[in-house]
Amino acid sequence: MIGVGASRNISQKRYNTLNSFMKEYFGEKVYKVSVDGGFTCPVRDGTKGWRGCIFCNIKSFTPPYAERARSVKDQILEGIENVKKFRKARKYVVYFQPYTNTYADVEKLRKLYNEALEAHPDIVGIFIGTRPDCLSYEIIDLLDELNRKTFLVVELGLQSSNNRTLELIKRGHTVEDYIDATKKLHERNIRTLPHIIIGLPGDTEQDYINGARLISDLGVFAVKIHPLHVVKFTELELWYRKGEYKPLEISEYVEYVGLFLENLSPRIYIARITGEAPDKFLVAPEWCKNKFKVMQEIDLYLEKKNIYQGASYESQRIVNIYQ
Ligand code: SF4
Numbered sequence: 372m373i374g375v376g377a378s379r380n381i382s383q384k385r386y387n388t389l390n391s392f393m394k395e396y397f398g399e400k401v402y403k404v405s406v407d408g409g410f411t412c413p414v415r416d417g418t419k420g421w422r423g424c425i426f427c428n429i430k431s432f433t434p435p436y437a438e439r440a441r442s443v444k445d446q447i448l449e450g451i452e453n454v455k456k457f458r459k460a461r462k463y464v465v466y467f468q469p470y471t472n473t474y475a476d477v478e479k480l481r482k483l484y485n486e487a488l489e490a491h492p493d494i495v496g497i498f499i500g501t502r503p504d505c506l507s508y509e510i511i512d513l514l515d516e517l518n519r520k521t522f523l524v525v526e527l528g529l530q531s532s533n534n535r536t537l538e539l540i541k542r543g544h545t546v547e548d549y550i551d552a553t554k555k556l557h558e559r560n561i562r563t564l565p566h567i568i569i570g571l572p573g574d575t576e577q578d579y580i581n582g583a584r585l586i587s588d589l590g591v592f593a594v595k596i597h598p599l600h601v602v603k604f605t606e607l608e609l610w611y612r613k614g615e616y617k618p619l620e621i622s623e624y625v626e627y628v629g630l631f632l633e634n635l636s637p638r639i640y641i642a643r644i645t646g647e648a649p650d651k652f653l654v655a656p657e658w659c660k661n662k663f664k665v666m667q668e669i670d671l672y673l674e675k676k677n678i679y680q681g682a683s684y685e686s687q688r689i690v691n692i693y694q
Contacts (some may be wrong), residue, residue, distance in 0.1 A: 389640040392593075393464075396522075402460045406468065410470040410471055425606040426606075429469045431600075431603075443486045448490065461493055464498055466497075467497070473510050477510060495522055497517065499523070502527070503553070506552045511559060524592060527565050531574055539573050553586075553589050563589075563591045566597075567596050570623075576627065580631075582631065586639065587639060600655075633683045635680055645669070
């Protein structure tokens with residue numbers, strides 16, 4: 372585990388939220404400002420594929436102010452202004468969000484990360500979203516440098532703990548790549564945050580349990596969990612329209628999240644427990660439109676079943692399933 376030790380009582384919920392941790396760590400609520408650093412990714416530029424992961428439509432999760440045509444600094448300043456219109460915000464983290472934000476040469480990355488850090492005096496940290504196969508030793512050296520200057524979190528898309536699923540969804544990396552990247556980052560005391568999708572074609576209950584236990588044993592800092600959405604202009608949309616993919620019902624999602632949390636170390640912070648896509652992009656499932664209802668359903672289910680994060684996690688007894 373990297374960072375400050377967690378306490379189950381940090382929030383009222385039956386799981387530990389990253390928001391509560393950040394509030395305690397920085398003494399007040401910290402707001403996120405997303406930026407587009409102008410990257411691509413190896414499954415889109417022809418290195419490993421051209422069409423991207425089957426579920427991905429970048430526009431469906433990038434805020435309008437984060438436009439790659441504008442400088443990182445301008446995007447951040449506008450993002451901060453937007454937050455300030457509605458909140459008394461005083462601290463921010465920059466989130467390099469769309470595409471693979473370590474997929475460039477080290478000098479370009481250093482310039483972009485420093486530009487972000489220096490864009491505004493109230494920036495207290497940087498979150499960088501990337502893939503496990505885009506972290507060379509040189510880039511990890513750079514992240515190490517950055518980690519000494521600010522509060523850094525590297526978000527790694529894992530999505531599934533099952534290599535067959537990763538192949539099916541055209542991720543272009545393996546679970547082993549993820550383990551390797553995570554260990555290298557942890558050796559430098561860099562916080563990591565994997566992304567996990569619930570509802571991928573081919574994944575089973577056992578895959579959710581394996582995923583929770585794997586990231587727990589690795590000692591990640593936090594995790595984002597979200598349901599698989601079918602969004603427009605993706606390969607998954609075609610599968611869905613042909614009847615080759617059936618989205619989860621909300622009751623199934625809630626149950627699998629419960630299973631995941633139960634098998635997750637209580638020391639890991641939950642950065643996201645569901646997700647939503649803008650109406651204009653969402654094809655299915657309908658219930659994804661209301662993330663507050665989904666969160667409420669999860670809380671009710673955990674209460675009803677008396678499930679706490681980590682209740683079934685016993686790290687000493689876990690056999691490394693990947694050996
Ligand atoms: S999910 Fe990430 S890696 Fe996959 S295509 Fe989209 S941006 Fe690229």
